[in-house]
Amino acid sequence: MEEALANLNLLNEEEEAFQEDVRTVDHVYSLCLVGCCLTDSVVHFPSLRNTLADLWHPIKGICISDLGGKRFLFQFFHEVDIQRVLLGTPWFFNIHLLLLHRIQPGENPLLVPLNLANCWVQIHDLPPGLMTVSMAEQFGNFLGQFLDYDMSFSSKGFHTFMHIKARLEVSKPLKRKKKILILTDRVIYARFQHEKLSLFCFICGKLGHGESFCPFRTSIEPSKIGFGRDITLWAATRRQSVSASKWLQDADGSD
Structure with missing residues (x-):
């Protein structure tokens, strides 16, 4: 007791x-x-x-x-x-x-997720009438999270593409284009170019590793692995619903 x-x-x-x-x-x-x-x-x-x-x-x-x-x-x-x-x-x-x-109040620096990065992206092949703040926000949120629209190109009379800043989730493949419907009968594709890419995988479209260390490479026949002609063509995402061979074909410029 x-x-x-x-x-x-x-x-x-x-x-x-x-x-x-x-x-x-x-x-x-x-x-x-x-x-x-x-x-x-x-x-x-x-x-x-x-x-x-x-x-x-x-x-x-x-x-x-x-x-x-x-x-x-x-x-x-x-x-x-x-x-x-x-x-x-x-x-x-x-x-x-x-x-x-x-670090925000109450956050533990050892546990907070680290999977986001800010990146400047060029948006090409747009008609001048679509280079608006509203479109910039839509593109930014499609890529990840819209942060900023650099309109300095417009003020200098040089306005061949949009220049936006977005917060991207690095665990996902980079997106390469977006379909746009103008009125009801005209379809165009805006093409993305990501600036200042770090180590980048041409096979899966993700940042952080090269082709030699891509896990996706083991599921493709070596003879079907191709490499693009420049980094612009490969700064793009492989959609999850698209087969590896189809994405490799698209990235080579056949679409």
């Missing part, structure tokens, strides 16, 4: 919670980014730390830490510095795309 009472008292002590101001905990990450490189290869942390610190060169300095699991914590000391880095995306390290996320 005495032993049971002793255990009961111990449990009561364990249930007495410490109190801490949540705002103080969240403040630790108020000027922090968590990031990783889009690659399955090992990333040399000292080299990454020195390269990015020199590249970004924040006015108030930066502290870069290795969190393990190929994740890195970037702690800034002024809002101006962290905003400049975010506005300058996408960033790369050794040709690998750097995925960055600003």
Whole structure:
């Protein structure tokens, strides 16, 4: 009986919670980014730390830490510095795309998903009358999430394509075109060109690996694997409903 009472008292002590101001905990990450490189290869942390610190060169300095699991914590000391880095995306390290996320209150930097990247995309083969803000938003949301429409080309009298910024989910193949119906009888296709692509697979259309390491390659006969004439043709998605051979044929320009 005495032993049971002793255990009961111990449990009561364990249930007495410490109190801490949540705002103080969240403040630790108020000027922090968590990031990783889009690659399955090992990333040399000292080299990454020195390269990015020199590249970004924040006015108030930066502290870069290795969190393990190929994740890195970037702690800034002024809002101006962290905003400049975010506005300058996408960033790369050794040709690998750097995925960055600003830590929000209550988020754990070890658990927050890192699968989004901001990318500038050119939209070609559009009639001038369709180069509107409304169309830019539709294209951006089709690609992922619309962020910005660069209209500087229009102001300079150079307006052969739209230039938008979108947030893309890197786990999905890149999209290459979108069908547009004008009025009721005219059909055109807008063609996408993604700028500043990092390591890119010409077979599956995904970022983060090359053709030699593409899992999809093992399901195709080697004789049917082809390579496009330029990166523009291959900056495109393979739709899940389309067979591998059909996508390879389309990407080679036969459509």
